[in-house]
Amino acid sequence: MKKFGKFLLALILVAGVGFTGFTLGQNASFTSQTSTRDAEHIAEMKGLKGLLDQNFLFDYDENQIYEGSLKGMFANLGDPYTSYYTPDEFKKLMESLNGRYSGIGLSVQASKEGYIKAVSVFDNSPAKEAGIEPGDYITKVNGKGYGASQLEEAVAEIKGEPGTEVTLTILRTEEGKTDSKEFDIKVSRADVNVDTIDDDILEIRDKKIGYIHIKAFDDITWQDFSDSYSKLVAQDIDGLVLDVRNNPGGALDVVINIADNFLDEGVIVTTKDKNGKEVVEKSDASASDIPMVILQNENSASASEILAGAMKDRGRAKIIGTQSFGKGVVQKIFNLENGAGAKITISEYFTPNGTQINKVGVTPDIEVSSDEDLDLSKMDFKNDKQFVTALNELLKELE
Numbered sequence: 001m002k003k004f005g006k007f008l009l010a011l012i013l014v015a016g017v018g019f020t021g022f023t024l025g026q027n028a029s030f031t032s033q034t035s036t037r038d039a040e041h042i043a044e045m046k047g048l049k050g051l052l053d054q055n056f057l058f059d060y061d062e063n064q065i066y067e068g069s070l071k072g073m074f075a076n077l078g079d080p081y082t083s084y085y086t087p088d089e090f091k092k093l094m095e096s097l098n099g100r101y102s103g104i105g106l107s108v109q110a111s112k113e114g115y116i117k118a119v120s121v122f123d124n125s126p127a128k129e130a131g132i133e134p135g136d137y138i139t140k141v142n143g144k145g146y147g148a149s150q151l152e153e154a155v156a157e158i159k160g161e162p163g164t165e166v167t168l169t170i171l172r173t174e175e176g177k178t179d180s181k182e183f184d185i186k187v188s189r190a191d192v193n194v195d196t197i198d199d200d201i202l203e204i205r206d207k208k209i210g211y212i213h214i215k216a217f218d219d220i221t222w223q224d225f226s227d228s229y230s231k232l233v234a235q236d237i238d239g240l241v242l243d244v245r246n247n248p249g250g251a252l253d254v255v256i257n258i259a260d261n262f263l264d265e266g267v268i269v270t271t272k273d274k275n276g277k278e279v280v281e282k283s284d285a286s287a288s289d290i291p292m293v294i295l296q297n298e299n300s301a302s303a304s305e306i307l308a309g310a311m312k313d314r315g316r317a318k319i320i321g322t323q324s325f326g327k328g329v330v331q332k333i334f335n336l337e338n339g340a341g342a343k344i345t346i347s348e349y350f351t352p353n354g355t356q357i358n359k360v361g362v363t364p365d366i367e368v369s370s371d372e373d374l375d376l377s378k379m380d381f382k383n384d385k386q387f388v389t390a391l392n393e394l395l396k397e398l399e
Contacts, residue, residue: 217250249302328357
C-alpha cells in the first residue's frame, strides 16, 4: 500500500455521503506586499461599504459582506472546483473525513441541464427511506432555489444535525413520459455510515465471476475493497467485473492502491501543475493477474477515471459503458487560521499514455448505454445491459 499526501479527486460534494480521502493543506500565510492595484481595490471596497452604511435601508451583517467578497473572488475564477468556505461551511465540509456523516445518504452532481442531480441513493439511508431516486433533480432546499452552479451551497444546506429535517423539492421524469413533475420530500437527517463497496459472485458456464462495485474512493474504501477482493479470491473466482459507475471520485491514495493491486510495474497516472512540474504515480511489480473488465458511465468521475484510464492504457482490462464525466483536475484543501478554508485546483492529471481527461473523459472500448431508471444498488444483473456486455466480454477471455 502506497502512502503519500492526500489530495481531493472528486467530482462533487455529497450530502451525507461525502468524499473523504483528503487532508488539510498547509496553513495559508499571506504576507506578500500589497500592490498598488490591491490598495486601490481595498480602498474601493471601503468606499462602497461607506456608501451602504449611509444609504442602505435595511440592517446587514458586516461578516456577510466580508465573506461574500471572498466567495466572489473564488467564484469569478470560472473553476467550479475552486471555492472559499466560511468557518461553518468548512467545518461541515471536513465532517466527512472520519467516514461518518450527518446528512441524508445521497450523492449529487451538477448536471448538464443546469440542475443538481441525485447520482446515488445509498442503502439504509434517510434519502432511500424518503423515496428519493437516482436521476431525481433537486431544485430547492428548504424552499430556496438552487442550480448547478450553487451545488456546494445546496449541499451545505442539506447537511445538518441528526434528527432535524430538510425539505427537498424534487423534479422527476417518470419512465415512458416526456413531462416532469415537481414535489416536496421531507427527509430526516441522521448519522450515516456508508459502505462504499458492494460485491457478489455469479456462476455461469462453469465459471465463477466476481463482482465488485466501488461506489466512492473514500478513506475506508481501500480496506473494504481489500476485504471484498480477498473474500472473492478465496472462493476461487475465475474473473472479475469491476464497476465504477456512478462513482464521483475521492482520494488519490485509495485509487492508486486499488490500481496497483492489478497492475505490474509502470505508470498509473501523471499530474502536472501550473509550473509544468510533473508527479508520476507508479505501480510496483507485484500484481494480481485475474482476468477482468471495468464498467463505467457518464457519472464516473475523477478517481474513477484514473482507474479506468490506467487499466485501458496499460492493456489490463477492457472498459465497458459510456464516456466518463471528464473531471481530470486535482484539488487541495487549505485550512485557514480563522477556521475558514479553501479548496483550490492545483494540477491536472493524465493517463499513462498522456491522454487528457479533463472535459474529455475516458472513452470505453465497447460503448453500451443503460436504462435511465437502472438502480445499481439492486444488482439486477440480468436487466443491466452494460453488465451483460461486460460479462460476455469476460467470458470470451476465459474461453
